Amino acid sequence: MTSITKTAQAGTLESSDVMITVAPGTQGSGIVIELESIVLAQYGEEIKAVVEKTVKTQEVTDIYIKAADRGALDCTICARTLTALSRAGAVLKEEML
Amino acid sequence: MKNAIGREIPEKISGIAEIKPFAGAFATVPEMRRQAPKVKRIKPTDNKLVDNLVEVFKKIPVTDGMTLSFHHHFRNGDGVVNMVLATAAQLGLKNLTVALSSVFPVHAPIIEHVKNGVVTGLDTNYMSGPVAQAVSRGLFNKPVVLRTHGGRGRAIECGQLKIDVAFIAAPAADAYGNLNGVEGPAACGSLGYAFPDAQYADHVVAVTDYLGEYPLSPISIPQTRVDYVVKVECVGDPKGIVSGTTRITKDPVGLKIAETAAKVIQATGLIKNGFAFQTGAGGASLATAAFVRKMMEKDNVVGSFALGGITGYMVDMLEKGLFKKLIDVQGFDLEAIRSLATNPNHLEVGADFYASPFNAGCAVNQLDVVILGATEMDTDFNVNVVTGSDGVIMGGSGGHADAAAGAKVTIIVANLLRGRLPIIVDKVLTATTPGETIDVLVTERGVAVNPRRTDLKEKFLAAGLPIKDIQELKELAEKIAGVPKEVKTGDNIVAVVEYRDGTIIDVVRQVEG
Amino acid sequence: MDLRRSMLFIPGNNPGMLQNGGVFGADSVILDLEDAVAPMEKDAARFLVAHALRTVDYGSSETVIRINPLDTFAAADIKAIVPCCPDAILVPKVESAADIHQVIAMIAAAEKPGQTPVKIIALLETPCGIVEAYNIAKADPRVVALALGAEDYTAGLGAMRTKEGTEIFTARTVLINAAAAAGIQSIDTPYTDANDEEGLLADTELAKRLGFKGKLSINPRQIDVIHNVFSPSLSDIDWAEQVIQAIRKAESEGSGVASLNGKMVDLPIVNRAETILHLAQLLGLMEEKK
Numbered sequence: 086m087t088s089i090t091k092t093a094q095a096g097t098l099e100s101s102d103v104m105i106t107v108a109p110g111t112q113g114s115g116i117v118i119e120l121e122s123i124v125l126a127q128y129g130e131e132i133k134a135v136v137e138k139t140v141k142t143q144e145v146t147d148i149y150i151k152a153a154d155r156g157a158l159d160c161t162i163c164a165r166t167l168t169a170l171s172r173a174g175a176v177l178k179e180e181m182l
Numbered sequence: 183m184k185n186a187i188g189r190e191i192p193e194k195i196s197g198i199a200e201i202k203p204f205a206g207a208f209a210t211v212p213e214m215r216r217q218a219p220k221v222k223r224i225k226p227t228d229n230k231l232v233d234n235l236v237e238v239f240k241k242i243p244v245t246d247g248m249t250l251s252f253h254h255h256f257r258n259g260d261g262v263v264n265m266v267l268a269t270a271a272q273l274g275l276k277n278l279t280v281a282l283s284s285v286f287p288v289h290a291p292i293i294e295h296v297k298n299g300v301v302t303g304l305d306t307n308y309m310s311g312p313v314a315q316a317v318s319r320g321l322f323n324k325p326v327v328l329r330t331h332g333g334r335g336r337a338i339e340c341g342q343l344k345i346d347v348a349f350i351a352a353p354a355a356d357a358y359g360n361l362n363g364v365e366g367p368a369a370c371g372s373l374g375y376a377f378p379d380a381q382y383a384d385h386v387v388a389v390t391d392y393l394g395e396y397p398l399s400p401i402s403i404p405q406t407r408v409d410y411v412v413k414v415e416c417v418g419d420p421k422g423i424v425s426g427t428t429r430i431t432k433d434p435v436g437l438k439i440a441e442t443a444a445k446v447i448q449a450t451g452l453i454k455n456g457f458a459f460q461t462g463a464g465g466a467s468l469a470t471a472a473f474v475r476k477m478m479e480k481d482n483v484v485g486s487f488a489l490g491g492i493t494g495y496m497v498d499m500l501e502k503g504l505f506k507k508l509i510d511v512q513g514f515d516l517e518a519i520r521s522l523a524t525n526p527n528h529l530e531v532g533a534d535f536y537a538s539p540f541n542a543g544c545a546v547n548q549l550d551v552v553i554l555g556a557t558e559m560d561t562d563f564n565v566n567v568v569t570g571s572d573g574v575i576m577g578g579s580g581g582h583a584d585a586a587a588g589a590k591v592t593i594i595v596a597n598l599l600r601g602r603l604p605i606i607v608d609k610v611l612t613a614t615t616p617g618e619t620i621d622v623l624v625t626e627r628g629v630a631v632n633p634r635r636t637d638l639k640e641k642f643l644a645a646g647l648p649i650k651d652i653q654e655l656k657e658l659a660e661k662i663a664g665v666p667k668e669v670k671t672g673d674n675i676v677a678v679v680e681y682r683d684g685t686i687i688d689v690v691r692q693v694e695g
Numbered sequence: 696m697d698l699r700r701s702m703l704f705i706p707g708n709n710p711g712m713l714q715n716g717g718v719f720g721a722d723s724v725i726l727d728l729e730d731a732v733a734p735m736e737k738d739a740a741r742f743l744v745a746h747a748l749r750t751v752d753y754g755s756s757e758t759v760i761r762i763n764p765l766d767t768f769a770a771a772d773i774k775a776i777v778p779c780c781p782d783a784i785l786v787p788k789v790e791s792a793a794d795i796h797q798v799i800a801m802i803a804a805a806e807k808p809g810q811t812p813v814k815i816i817a818l819l820e821t822p823c824g825i826v827e828a829y830n831i832a833k834a835d836p837r838v839v840a841l842a843l844g845a846e847d848y849t850a851g852l853g854a855m856r857t858k859e860g861t862e863i864f865t866a867r868t869v870l871i872n873a874a875a876a877a878g879i880q881s882i883d884t885p886y887t888d889a890n891d892e893e894g895l896l897a898d899t900e901l902a903k904r905l906g907f908k909g910k911l912s913i914n915p916r917q918i919d920v921i922h923n924v925f926s927p928s929l930s931d932i933d934w935a936e937q938v939i940q941a942i943r944k945a946e947s948e949g950s951g952v953a954s955l956n957g958k959m960v961d962l963p964i965v966n967r968a969e970t971i972l973h974l975a976q977l978l979g980l981m982e983e984k985k
Contacts, residue, residue: 095739100601101711124602126572127666156601158663160750161710164742171738434915435715441919599714626718646979662714662752 088147089175095168096157103157105136105169110147116140122154135159139166145175187564187616189688195675197303197324204687207587207619212540212683217341219384222409231357232410235269235389241410242385244270247277248346251383253375254284254308255351255363255512259422262351262389264291265414271300279303281343283334283375283533284580287311288422296321305343307331308578317676318574320692326677328568328690331375331511332537332544332584333682338378340540342684348383350376350408351417355390356398359408363513363530364400364523366392368418371492371513371522373402377532380407391417400523402530425515430495435597435626436466442647443553443595443624444473449645450591450638452550453477457485459505460546460585461553463493463514466595470553471495478504489536489545490552490581492528497521500528509545511536511581537584539682546581546588554582556594556623558610561652563617563632565594566610568679571603573669573693575677579614584682586619591638598625603666604659606630606652611669613688614679623652630655670694697757698722698977699840699880699909700925701918704761706731707740717753719915720922725759728772729787737768741775748779759816761785765794770801777805783814783839788847790823792834799835812837816882820844821851825866828873841874842911843867845884858894860901871906883907889914899924926978927971935975938968 089109096104110117118133132154139162140148150166157165171177185191185203195201202210224230232238244250250270252263263282268291270278276299280292283306290312295301304326309317317326329337337343350373354365363373368391380386380403387410388403397405431437443466447453453474461467472495478485487507488496494517500508501521508528513519521528537546546552557577558566565586570576586592596605605625621638623630628650631639642649650658677690703721705712707728716724726747732740748758758781762772765788773784786798795817802813815837819825825848832841845863846856854862863884874881883902886895895917899910903924910921927935941960945953953960975981 099709099711101714102709124571124666126669128602128664130667131664156603157710158602158714158750160746161714161743164746165739168739168742171742434712435718437916438718626715 086144086146087175089145089170089173091173093169093172093174095172096165098153098155100155101157101161102155103162103165104153105165106151107169107173108149110149112147114147114149116146117149119149119151120154121152123156124154131159132162135162136166139163140170143167143170143175143177145170185685185687187562187613187687189613191686191689192675195325195678195689198327198678202685204616204681204685207616207681210683210685212340214340216339217344217382219382229357230359230409230411232412235266235412235414236273238387238410238412239269239273242347244273244275244347246275249279249281249303249305249344251281251345251348251379252283253351253373253379254282254286255370255373255375256368256418256423257284258286258288259368259419260286260288260351261416261418262349263289265389266349267292267295267300271295271298275300277302279305281305281345283307283331284578285309285311285313289313293321305329306578307334308580310576314575318569318690318693320674320676322676325675325689328578328677328679330537330579330583330680330682331533331581332539332546333579333680333684335378335532335534335536335538336540336682337684338382339534339538340684345379345383347385347387348376348379349387349389350380350403352388352390352403353417354392354394354398355388355411356394356396356405357411358396359388359405359411360396360398360401361388361390361403361408362398362400363402364519365394366390368392368416368420368423369519370423371519372510372530374511374530374532374536376403378534385409387412389414389417391415424513424519430469430472431465433465437469438626439466439595439597439624440469441473442626442629443470443593444477445645445647446593446622446624446629446642447474447551447591448477449641449647450551451641452591453481453483455484457483458487458489458548458550459485460489460549460551460589462555463491464555467553467555468493468495470595471499475499475504487548489549490585492518492521494518497528500525509536537581537588537682539584539587544584544588546585549585549589551591551593552585552589553593553595554586556596556605557600558607559594559596559605559620559623560607560610560617561656563620563623563652564610564613565615565617565620566612567614568612569690571669573611573671575690579679583615583619586615587682591621592619593622593624594620595624598627598655598659599663602663604656604663606656606659607666611671612679612690616681616687623655625655627658628655697839698974699757699882701912701921702759702842702882702909703912703915703918704731704885707744708732708736710743713743713747714751717751717756719918721756721912721915721918722909723757723759723783724753725761725785725911727761728768729761729763737763741772745775745779748776748781757782759783759785761787761818764788765797769798773798773801774805777802777813778807778810780810781813783816785816785818785842787818787844788820788824789817789831790821791827792830795831795834795838799837814839816840816842818842818844819866819870820847822848824848825869828870829876832873832877832879838879840880840882840908841870842882843870843884846887858888858898860898867902867905867907875906880908881906883910885911885913886917887913889916892920895920896924927975927980931971932975932980935968935971938964939972
């Protein structure tokens with residue numbers, strides 16, 4: 086497990102996009118996700134699960150993630166999360182690139 | 183009890199007089215006589231001009247428990263509803279019912295009047311903004327009645343919506359009560375939604391900020407039906423009333439849908455001389471008109487009429503000879519006003535003429551094709567245009583169910599995925615328009631035809647259109663976006679959705695919060 | 696032969712457009728990592744396009760990725776994109792066969808074992824590229840088409856870009872000729888005024904007359920017009936069928952020479968007729984004709 090070193094952001098607030106902001110969490114805080122979405126009722130849990138899975142696959146922890154979702158599909162959520170992680174200093178695994 | 187499309191309707195709903203479940207689009211037959219208001223007379227020397235609203239309230243007099251009616255031809259620029267209700271509040275009136283044909287964000291002060299007991303009932307065909315949100319959260323003690331534009335005309339004419347006082351916002355009036363919508367600072371075009379009220383209300387008050395010389399012309403609503411004329415400072419904000427120009431969408435997906443919809447219409451074989459057409463002003467609807475127009479131009483087709491809310495685009499088609507007539511119940515922009523004022527082939531009609539199911543024939547029955555939108559559609563083709571994805575009210579039928587019932591071919595244009603949400607669901611949250619009146623769904627990823635219309639399906643296949651089963655389209659959407667969780671609503675009924683014939687097609691339940 | 700009548704650019708950092716890229720019916724979609732993406736967003740677009748390639752169904756459209764030029768982010772783009780199995784890579788600003796060889800080395804290194812080899816379409820958009828057109832076209836069997844990028848090319852010439860396109864006449868014909876000589880396709884530069892449908896039609900008809908097999912497109916609205924121009928007309932199909940009938944008749948009669956309406960039918964004509972019928976079949980036009 087690793088953690089990120091700085092705050093970073095990826096994505097936009099355009100329709101079908103999601104803006105992901107990541108920041109280092111305090112030690113032992115785990116993965117904290119705050120989600121705001123136009124489809125919270127229908128897809129809220131799925132969105133959180135995709136973000137969490139993406140972060141876990143990269144073996145990153147102690148991280149605070151804010152996701153402002155405008156109806157993004159899972160592939161977009163995953164891509165924006167990886168971009169934010171990479172911008173925050175995480176060294177991503179090859180196969181996810 | 184379950185109605186004809188399987189929606190659960192309570193036998194009794196507190197605050198609603200009689201529950202007749204929806205039985206089918208043409209199954210319910212009227213058994214009543216028309217409502218007749220009191221016969222009026224005024225003497226030759228009587229004066230209709232009243233100084234202010236307070237005085238009118240006293241002259242009528244407006245009393246507790248009355249139903250006051252209003253109309254939406256000023257849309258989000260309306261000042262009259264708020265002005266009249268403020269007067270009611272000032273005079274200490276209680277327990278009023280507001281029958282306003284459509285509620286817009288500008289009408290937010292209604293919320294306070296409800297909280298203070300001034301207003302206790304709402305009867306409307308469409309609502310958006312703060313009032314709609316508050317209704318969804320249980321603002322009223324008794325359910326709001328949601329009607330169609332034609333259904334409101336019917337309810338007034340048949341006596342189910344009894345109006346004590348109609349307040350008609352008039353862009354122009356003369357002192358003797360002749361009104362029109364094409365002059366004055368708040369010119370809005372057609373006054374069609376106010377026509378039934380002028381005919382059947384017990385008292386009719388014109389509220390204007392522009393007094394013309396007697397006799398005003400043209401006359402939309404005549405002096406014979408108007409009891410009082412009140413001159414106020416300002417009836418509304420022109421910026422909220424009309425838009426400068428109505429633009430065609432540039433969204434490539436919307437254009438793709440519109441182009442496919444036009445090909446669908448072409449494949450029906452209805453684009454020929456005498457073609458009668460209705461389309462909305464928004465998104466893919468107006469863009470469809472643009473593609474249909476090209477087809478008409480290419481084949482030298484002269485249509486009979488275009489109907490409904492009229493935009494400058496339709497006016498241009500009239501003036502270029504693509505349609506012989508426009509039938510206008512509501513204008514959307516400055517071009518529509520100019521045309522209505524100057525072109526004898528641009529006809530102003532009332533909501534009842536436009537769409538009421540219970541008279542000797544309404545205009546939607548003469549339509550070949552109507553293009554409509556949807557927020558949700560189920561696999562039985564039932565459409566929801568009332569509640570949004572969160573269960574909150576964000577619209578209403580307006581003329582949706584009316585035009586769908588009348589037209590030979592009813593086409594829904596919609597993105598298969600709106601944001602992330604699939605348009606097609608197993609069961610719409612709120613049914614507004616029954617599937618038996620919907621023929622085709624056009625999306626960017628395929629066209630679904632109602633199984634009732636095997637005739638159309640054959641034509642579309644022959645034309646090489648991308649026909650898919652509705653179930654197949656639904657699965658395609660879910661494959662892309664995932665299966666959405668159903669929205670949870672509470673038990674409390676906040677609105678009943680009335681079909682155009684007065685039966686109950688569905689109810690809207692309260693959302694959390 | 697793959698159809699590339701229309702090749703539609705989709706901006707690589709726009710999720711809405713990426714997920715809908717397949718609905719417009721273009722023969723190819725070009726998910727763009729280059730001009731459509733701001734320098735600061737190159738990383739984001741790369742992730743997005745890679746995920747779109749894996750999950751979005753582009754239907755019958757060929758998937759093509761325009762990478763960044765060799766001297767900027769091409770290496771990172773190829774490394775991220777190639778394992779996601781695009782059909783082809785559109786390489787910008789190609790100026791020599793060596794450029795192609797360099798790209799192929801990177802692609803080959805990034806391909807997974809057993810992966811269908813990724814094709815290359817070379818975008819020629821400099822005077823040098825035009826001069827080298829034939830060598831580029833012949834550089835490797837992976838190169839399946841040459842495409843013209845006229846905006847940068849005219850800048851390179853120091854000429855004004857006009858709607859009539861007189862200034863790119865030489866580039867067009869040189870590129871078409873080089874591609875034809877190498878036995879690959881030639882794709883015309885996009886028509887950049889999306890609101891001018893008549894101009895698009897005239898420009899596309901010119902491209903077809905000159906010998907282009909398809910056209911780049913910057914707006915989904917252009918696809919129908921482009922397809923109409925590049926699809927065989929009913930009279931084309933009629934003619935092609937007559938040619939084939941004439942050949943069969945000659946063969947059955949044991950004659951080596953066929954003729955149609957008094958003109959000799961030789962091999963190039965037969966080839967052209969076969970191409971038309973093949974295209975017509977691919978597009979379902981034979982059914983429609985009946």
